[in-house]
Amino acid sequence: MNLQEDTTTDPYALSAPFIDPMIAGFWQQVGPSLVAELQPLSGLSGPVIDLGAGAGRGTRIVAASLPEAPIFAVEPSAAMRTALLARLMDDAPLAARTTVVAGGALEFPFPERVSVVLAMNMIGHLAPDDRRSLWERIAAHLDPAGAVLVNNLPPTVAATVPRSAGPVVRVGTYEYRGWSEAEPAGDQRLVWHMTYETLQQGRVLARVEVDYDWWVVTDEELHAEWAACGLGARTLGNVNLHVLSP
Ligand SMILES: C[S@@+](CC[C@H](N)C(=O)[O-])C[C@H]1O[C@@H](n2cnc3c(N)ncnc32)[C@H](O)[C@@H]1O
Structure with missing residues (x-):
């Protein structure tokens, strides 16, 4: 196929x-x-x-x-x-x-x-x-x-989730980190807004923004x-x- x-x-x-x-x-x-x-x-x-x-x-x-x-x-x-x-x-x-x-x-x-x-x-x-x-x-x-x-995964109802930081992970001399926040998109749905960053010594080298549709x-x-x-x-x-x- x-x-x-x-x-x-x-x-x-x-x-x-x-x-x-x-x-x-x-x-x-x-x-x-x-x-x-x-x-x-x-x-x-x-x-x-x-x-x-x-x-x-x-x-x-x-x-x-x-x-x-x-x-x-x-x-x-x-x-x-x-x-x-x-x-x-x-x-x-x-x-x-x-x-x-x-x-x-x-x-x-x-x-x-x-x-x-x-x-x-x-x-x-x-x-x-x-x-x-x-x-x-x-x-x-x-x-x-x-x-x-x-x-x-929480939340289990369609509610606003304020922005919160994820882990910071060091690989070599760079750090990877993310933030998540969500807003309702209907009764049983959310949209997660994610931001991912790559940093070197505190300086942001790259930023990626991604949305995930998510059913609760x-x-x-x-x-x-x-x-x-x-x-x-x-x-x-x-x-x-x-x-x-x-
Ligand atoms: C947050 S990741 C979790 C990956 C892994 N289960 C873990 O916990 O490390 C969610 C995964 O679900 C996959 N996914 C999205 N839609 C799917 C579907 N309809 N059926 C199966 N997997 C799906 C995504 O591509 C992604 O790899």
């Missing part, structure tokens, strides 16, 4: 160089909880699906926790897949069992039975109908002993959506991670 991608509508085409440095701290925090949830599932034989895998930090954690599992890393952004593939190519065993699928979660043809689905920092990219049909598809393909790991949903609504397709949920409050199982 010839997949033609529209880089003009992909905000990550601009922000991709910043995503991995900016998200590293998040994964340091969440990683141990994820490992603790995944390791007991290592006896399952079905593949793992990482939806919206980004630069692959979650993919790598899943792989370390489930050393035998084949992995499908599903990622629509060509820019993000570049980072993902670079991460995989530095780890030959990981590259050997990870298939990078160019496309969105809704287009992914789920294998008959999957053991684990990871959907981290990405459900806001899905419109409500798409999100609900994703849960249905996952429920239809999830091993009865399998699990879905998903987070719901409360945890209560999510629980109802999951229950409607037979998925139970428990929440790891300390890391805001939902663990779903049939």
